Amino acid sequence: MEEIKVGLLGCGTVGSGVYKILQENKNSIANKSGAKLTVNKVLVKDTSQKLAVDVEKDLLTDDFEEIINDSEIDIIVELIGGVHPAKEFVLRALNSGRSVVTANKELIAKYGSEILSTADENGVDIYFEASVGGGIPIISPLKEDLAGNSVNKIMGIVNGTTNYILTKMGQEGAEFDEVLEKAQELGYAEADPTSDIAGHDAAYKLAILSSIGFESRVNIDEVYIEGITEIAKEDISYAKELGYKIKLLAIGKEDEGIEVRVHPTLIPKEHPLASVNDVFNAVFVEGDAIGEVMFYGPGAGQMPTGSAVVGDIITAARNIDFGAQGRIPCTCFEDKEFKPQAQTETSFYLRLNVCDRPGVLGKITGLLGEYGVSLESVIQKGRSANQAVPLVLVTHKVKEGNLVSALDEIKALDGVKEIANLIRVEE
Amino acid sequence: MEEIKVGLLGCGTVGSGVYKILQENKNSIANKSGAKLTVNKVLVKDTSQKLAVDVEKDLLTDDFEEIINDSEIDIIVELIGGVHPAKEFVLRALNSGRSVVTANKELIAKYGSEILSTADENGVDIYFEASVGGGIPIISPLKEDLAGNSVNKIMGIVNGTTNYILTKMGQEGAEFDEVLEKAQELGYAEADPTSDIAGHDAAYKLAILSSIGFESRVNIDEVYIEGITEIAKEDISYAKELGYKIKLLAIGKEDEGIEVRVHPTLIPKEHPLASVNDVFNAVFVEGDAIGEVMFYGPGAGQMPTGSAVVGDIITAARNIDFGAQGRIPCTCFEDKEFKPQAQTETSFYLRLNVCDRPGVLGKITGLLGEYGVSLESVIQKGRSANQAVPLVLVTHKVKEGNLVSALDEIKALDGVKEIANLIRVEE
Incomplete structure (x- = not known):
């Protein structure tokens, strides 16, 4: 059996999950990918720092050059997050002929076009299933299983922190600030929760999903964004009285122009998204052939996100095995107009x-x-x-x-x- | 752009949906598959019979030999259903080097092992996404996106007819027989509804999902089957009083042996499957990394099932394009024990x-x-x-x-x- 070697960039929450899954399920993963997958090097900030997972000491490096110059490495997995130096690392990896897997929503939302075309020029793969919905399969179903559809609507709960806050506000009749504080204590919200509560995190994910679904590039600047900080407990109780729940939804529609918006939304309590509670995520897709379909699951976390990353690594390995790198192209074939918010x-x-x-x-x-x-x-x-x-x-x-x-x-x-x-x- | 030619076996409900989707979304499908997909021949029982879709007269044939001997055809799509002659057609297609797409649950549940190994021996593809859950992507997510997981539980509502009947019994406080009759009038139940209401249809689907999820062949004979005919309206109302709903569930578990069973089940009303109503289907999967994930959507129908078939055709075409046929192997790597029902x-x-x-x-x-x-x-x-x-x-x-x-x-x-x-x- 062939051996395919992986370079991990980052060994924080998700990185350690990926490492763990690759170890624990290695036999089954080898069977499925047709190759033995081995982590050859792990990039960390400080090699003396304690990691959340037991990684052999000599795999660790704090120097990206050691990974990019390791000719044994076939797949580079970017899990450091943020734009810099993630973008430079990903582009260098692709230009050096490596397939890349990333969980980086901000990177793909902002530089997807450049990154996907670099992968294409080099005839290698770029996979980013974990960038949206944590462990939930959504990008690959959109690009492959639902490929026969013309998608006209994508509507999702794609941020766990805000969904947790809104769920608790509803269940406990509490105000936003109290619940946010509790969420921070429980680790469901960051110390600086801005990106979540102001809707930016959801907007990155919507830009990615809409670019795929509508087959046209959606830049993050096109997304109308409104967070949940203005939602009062009385809004939630009036909504309930009217038969609705309030959720932070990421909504993309295409009908004579693309509209993409992230904002708190009243949805009827019978809607499948209305019962998606706590930190769970769900994405609802409407296509001309399928009708309505929904993908539901854990939108974040070490092991769920690790699951999505490992799924991508297996696919990338299988493509290397079959000489089929670059199988799944960028799907932004068109250049559609946007509808002004008004x-x-x-x-x-x-x-x-x-x-x-x-x-x-x-x-x-x-x-x-x-x-x-x-x-x-x-x-x-x-x-x-x-x-x-x-x-x-x-x-x-x-x-x-x-x-x-x-x-x-x-x-x-x-x-x-x-x-x-x-x-x-x-x- | 390369042209890839498709032979359709059957042009009933699903077949006409497939033909329609391939026509209506042909540009986008060509972009995604990297090839122009053309239907070259359509097998029907009677070439003079009126079809649900407008197919060019000279594509129709009532002779399978004309399709298998058409050297232009790369992909054969089996949509005639049942075991014979579907099995013989599929095996001949695979043995002749064609990739095959099928929606045939009974065929895959009963002869999956033989069919998948024939595909493997010939280095071609066999895809069967539409055999479970209609249009809902579930087989490919299990085989690919969730491939990093060790799956320990699969629990699904995979039969629309029985879910419709149980939903209406609950909503209207009606007895089984009355609702069945109404379902037949509405076309949600067959004139002979046995396969649905006795649980066989769900059992085929469970055998397929469990074989994939547990990486070990689950023959249909291993599945314990109980239908919904004995459910009385008072059971549904007592269940409600106790905080449960009654659903026909297909359940597979793996924990020191595989258990596979289809039977009416009480599930707590808060469970995501409890709010899957009418003819909708949903499959809930539990894996060691992902935790819980659910796939929800239309479990049958011309266009949804057509969506799944076309997704498979696009994948098969892309594999031909990249010389990567046989990318996704049979996943029954092991030979696990079964747990007796007792x-x-x-x-x-x-x-x-x-x-x-x-x-x-x-x-x-x-x-x-x-x-x-x-x-x-x-x-x-x-x-x-x-x-x-x-x-x-x-x-x-x-x-x-x-x-x-x-x-x-x-x-x-x-x-x-x-x-x-x-x-x-x-x-």
């Missing part, structure tokens, strides 16, 4: 604080009507002669631009104290 | 009809205790001096053999009129 159409949940006096609701609905916005539900609670009371509205589908114009006027109405929140609704 | 361990739901008098419950629980069966819940409803009343018990986990022995004695107890139903419970 042109996108959704329903909206609106929470206003208004003075409780006759005529206010009438003025609001009148103004909405002038901009073509009709209402599906209205909740008005509490009565108070002095204080503002909450007014919750759910609109029918409307062009976002129209709603924004209507709100500009509504804000200025006498009797409207504030527009407390505005959340999109998807069916 | 040795399997689950919890049980028991519904008895008993005389409503002092001491009966005591005698029953006493006998269960003697066989090591302890109880989690008891529901006893109604009071009647003359008539039997229902007694519902849910046990803790127990070896099936022990429970059966206990029930033999319980049946004979004075005061026990009948054991009305016995349904396994999975967590």
Whole structure:
């Protein structure tokens, strides 16, 4: 049996998971890949540092040159994260004729085009299943199993931290800040949680999925991004009363232009994504032939993400074995237009604080009507002669631009104290 | 761009879906497969018969020899179903050096070993994604993306007809027979529904999934099979009261021996499979690295199943393009033992009809205790001096053999009129 040698860049959480899986399941992996897979070198920051996994001392190096110059290494696995020096390492690996596996969503979202074409020019593989949805198979199903479809919608819960926070806010009736703190204690949120809670992490993943699904490059700058920091516990309870749950969704649609957006969203409680709780992830895909399909599982973690990386390593090894490197091409065959956010159409949940006096609701609905916005539900609670009371509205589908114009006027109405929140609704 | 030619065997529901997808999405499919895919011949029973799709008249033939002797054809797609002559056609195609794609679960479940080794001997591909879960990608994720895992559990709703019936029984409080009749009217159940409602269809699919997941051949004869015909509406309502739903599950486990069984099952209403309703399918996989992952979607139908078949055709074409036929080997590397059904361990739901008098419950629980069966819940409803009343018990986990022995004695107890139903419970 042939031996295929792997160079690991990084041995943190995911790296140590990958190392562990390659050791523990080595016989079965050899059978499946048709080759004995051996880790030949592991790049770490400091070779004296204690690792989460037992790696033979002499495999460790703190010098990338030792890996790129090791002519025995066939596959380089990038797990250091971030853009620099990951990008340089990946490009050098590809240019040196090595196949590359990476879990780096930021890198692929920002430099996918350059990286995929470098792989193509060199006739080698670049696989990045672990960059979206942790262990959940989603990139390879999109590129291969669903390849017969024209995909028109991708909708996913692709960030575990925010899904955990929203789940707990719903279950415990707690406010965002309290739950975030608890999530940080439990290790579900980073010390600096910005990338997660502001929606950037989800946006990277959406850019990757949409580029594949819609067969056209989606740059991260095209993604409209809104995080979950403005979600209040009352929004979650009003949503519940209306039959919805609030989730941070990454949504890509293609219909006379691509729209890509990450934002908190009300979805009906019967929707399969509504019951995806805690740190779990799920991606829902709609294609012209398949209809609707959903992939659900752990979106992060040492072993699940390791599972996706090892799956890619096995595929890359098998391709080397069969001389079939470069089998799966970049799928951005087209150059589609994007739809401006103002042109996108959704329903909206609106929470206003208004003075409780006759005529206010009438003025609001009148103004909405002038901009073509009709209402599906209205909740008005509490009565108070002095204080503002909450007014919750759910609109029918409307062009976002129209709603924004209507709100500009509504804000200025006498009797409207504030527009407390505005959340999109998807069916 | 190279041209790769396809011979279609069968142009019924799935065949016409495949033809349609290959036509409608041909540009994108050509980009993805690296070759122009053309249907060169279509085998039908009667060339004068009207088809569900517009196929050029001169592609039609009623003679398999015309297809096997067409030297232009590279890939043969078997969609006629059943064992004969599908098996002979598939083997001849493989032996003639053609790659084969099939949607035939019965064929793969019964003759997978022979078919996969024939493909291997000829250095060609055999793909059968559509044989399980219709359009849902599950076989390729198991064989490739999850290849790093040692899989210990596969649990799925893999038959749409029975899932539709159980869903409607639950929603409408209706009996099995009424719902079956309605399902037949709607085309969700066949005129002869035996293969679905008796669990055979699910068993074929389980044999296929388990062979892959556990890396050891699971013959259909090894699968314990129980259908849904004995499920009464009161079982569904008691299950609901206890916090469960009843689903026909296909369950494979590996833990000191393989157990494979298809039977109605109580699962907690929070389990992801519990909310898979109507004709939808879902397969839940547990592996040592990934943890839990679920694949959900349409388990049947012209276009969804066509989507899976076309995905396979694209992969087979790409392999031809890269000279990489036979990339994905048969994964039955081992020869594992099976666990006898009496040795399997689950919890049980028991519904008895008993005389409503002092001491009966005591005698029953006493006998269960003697066989090591302890109880989690008891529901006893109604009071009647003359008539039997229902007694519902849910046990803790127990070896099936022990429970059966206990029930033999319980049946004979004075005061026990009948054991009305016995349904396994999975967590």
